[in-house]
């Protein structure tokens with residue numbers, strides 16, 4: 160205001176228009192969560208560690224739709240006309256391939272990250288519906304072997320608990336190179352969860368913050384991996400299917416190299432995939448969403464003439480039968496679930512809201528699985544908390560959920576006129592966004608445009 | 616006593632025959648001719664038998680061994696005795712990288728030198744190297760004893776947990792959180808025991824060794840350790 164201008168007479172406060180002051184405006188760049196992270200970092204001097212997968216919004220299966228039947232394709236009758244869901248894994252080299260009734264497996268989650276009752280519940284639920292569970296970065300427990308009819312034994316960089324007796328007891332072996340939540344990162348298990356039993360199984364002192372190796376100790380690169388696979392086959396007399404699990408980062412080459420190294424099955428885990436404990440910066444910024452990884456992996460299998468001969472299991476954010484159907488349509492043979500299985504057991508249950516509030520969080524957002532104070536008794540080693548989970552009831556809930564996933568997958572497959580869920584194909588899909596169209600290599604809905612493909 | 620010539624018998628059938636041996640087998644001594652540097656030789660054994668290999672072996676010889684005694688009259692490739700549980704493996708020559716990796720029990724003796732990462736992630740095994748060991752040995756070593764009569768390369772015992780490293784010669788450098796420690800009576804007894812089992816009691820005395828182990832400063836995530844993560 161300059162002196163030459165006469166000041167306006169001040170209006171009485173009550174006449175002030177409501178817009179005189181703007182509403183507080185948060186920055187899109189420095190949003191409240193980001194600010195709290197800077198404040199947390201400044202207070203503690205150490206990175207944030209949490210469980211779960213990437214929480215940011217990512218291109219995902221939600222961005223795809225099925226076309227369904229029409230004049231040119233006819234659908235199958237629900238319930239009356241057969242729509243198969245069974246699957247064989249590992250017929251390439253293994254003398255005893257795995258037969259599953261549904262193409263949905265339980266992903267590797269360690270005893271240590273999860274409580275004994277939680278592992279038991281996973282085994283029970285999976286066994287009811289005829290699918291497999293997987294050990295994790297902590298070895299095989301007798302409870303787990305006892306309750307899981309088909310058990311995949313993970314062979315990880317840490318080799319915690321690894322022994323030939325368990326190897327011989329396993330139904331398949333999964334060599335873990337990486338995980339979608341942290342491709343290139345090793346495991347973590349914080350002191351609160353290194354109970355006496357966990358410590359003994361891992362040959363570690365009790366109560367320490369465990370960082371496990373990110374690289375295998377006795378091989379590097381694909382030529383060595385081939386020899387490592389040969390060794391595991393020799394030890395187990397070529398009986399067991401051997402899977403190779405990679406985090407989604409270079410899916411074309413990783414798949415091709417896994418196949419060349421002699422894998423029976425490739426497991427590909429996208430960045431939405433859960434973890435028990437990893438640095439937040441890793442979870443949110445390293446790796447590919449699974450949507451972007453499936454087609455390159457399938458392409459590698461096709462280029463080698465190995466599609467459907469070496470099976471592809473994909474994971475990372477699978478929630479519904481629609482997700483399963485979309486993953487299969489893009490060329491996967493099966494999916495794996497981690498986070499959703501834990502939710503089915505009882506993780507993040509709103510009935511525990513009061514206890515989540517005490518932990519400074521809320522049902523649906525609880526991800527401090529590394530702290531071992533899970534009120535649902537799943538991601539803990541505290542005997543009192545763990546005892547809250549009834550493995551029989553929780554196993555039943557998981558079985559219900561897996562059945563729903565299978566039914567939903569069949570519902571979509573029948574609508575597309577398929578007598579087996581494996582007959583779903585990319586031609587059944589369209590994308591809602593340009594990004595999803597490019598990543599999944601299916602046309603943008605209503606067009607015949609696949610960004611990046613020749614002919615445009 | 617079986618003599619198997621790998622120039623004519625496939626590795627697969629040898630390993631399969633070894634796996635079929637019952638605990639009380641009478642075929643307790645096997646001689647393997649012409650190993651030809653083959654990988655995965657005599658892996659996954661689970662019976663108290665002796666397997667003598669007349670020549671060099673490739674990767675992972677004796678991997679995951681239980682109870683068997685395996686003697687290699689030659690050199691060994693990567694990962695000899697990896698994850699062994701019990702028994703004994705003796706290499707008359709040199710060993711490549713990652714000898715005894717993740718081993719959980721038993722005794723691995725290397726009469727020559729061992730390359731990098733000897734005893735990486737060891738979990739209870741005892742390893743004796745008459746010669747020297749390469750860099751990054753005993754990385755993240757968790758349990759067990761590594762006894763080296765010669766010298767150790769760079770970054771010995773990086774990020775070590777509770778394994779004990781006994782070195783008679785010089786150590787080029789220690790890795791993160793690995794320090795020299797005073798040898799207590801219990802350490803000395805353990806060392807003497809390992810030396811005796813390796814048949815070296817007449818060659819060396821425990822007094823000639825220095826002990827290295829964990830400073831335990833990285834056992835908990837802490838701001839002051841940021842540079843070590």
Ligand SMILES: Cc1cc2nc3c(=O)[nH]c(=O)nc-3n(C[C@H](O)[C@H](O)[C@H](O)COP(=O)(O)O)c2cc1C
Nearest residue numbers: 266267268269295296432433435475476496497498
């Ligand atoms: C609690 C928890 C523990 C896990 N532990 C392991 C593990 O030990 N080894 C491994 O390969 N992956 C581990 N994972 C990753 C899962 O195997 C799987 O890749 C992931 O959960 C799939 O994504 P989803 O959670 O979105 O279904 C873990 C995941 C969770 C949630």
